[in-house]
Amino acid sequence: MRLSRAPPGGVVAPVEAVFERELLARLRRGDEGAFDLLYDAYRPRVFSFLVRLSKRRELAEELVQETFLRLARRAEGLAEDTVLRAWLFTVARNLYVSHLRATMLENERIDQLTLEEAGAMPSPFEAAAASETQATLERALGRLPAPQREAVLLVAVEGLEPAEAARIVGIEAEALRQRLSRGRALLRAALAEEDHPEAPAAPGRPRAGRGTGGPR
């Protein structure tokens, strides 16, 4: 698969593993062209992941910039067997978690170092959705508890294997699968509620318009 520069507003297809290894070797030598190819291929995906995870576009913009600056700074030191896709999502995710921890410490709330959310914020992508289906999915994704949302984003949206996603999140593969299964069930319930808003919500289901609170 030949990788071409993304057209304005377009998204480059994922880089095949073999081609990515070649790019990695060039990147480790400081090749700016190799960086550009990887930057154009993964920037929209990492940015979108951060926006959907954090539900804050401005924060996602800061974090995606730091992610790629770190790639440039550490390019020479990358191991030969580095999987760049996993590396980028791991760094992006860890930057978000660090931001949360710093925010919680500032607010003197160190009760639990999990992905907490400040109430039911709408997804920044909901308003920009091209169709009602997309808007519905963005809205339902945004209502998931953060751990389940993260799992669904990495596997169902970004197409990563569960084992790879588990390494990115830093948990066992089985734990990731459980979060995924729970997230899928919650999504299904939320989508069903969108279709039948008059039906009472079952316990534990995220109801339209309300926050889902902390992680489950």
Place this chain on the structure above:
Amino acid sequence: MSDHDPDPMLEHLGALPAHDLPPRDVERLRARAHGELRRSDRRSRSWAGRLYRRVEPFATGALAASYLAWALSVVVP
């Protein structure tokens, strides 16, 4: 993800579009990253950088060995 009860809506998750930074920010970040690559390259090409890369593994090993020797001298009567 469970395949027991496929939901057509959930199949659309993989088709959610990826959004991007504003074009101006894309190029600004690209320029900054190129600068970082060049700085890193200059550091690695300098004689100090080459010397450090050669010496560092041995220095680290020697430091670890000396610490182990000291620890043993403290613990072993």
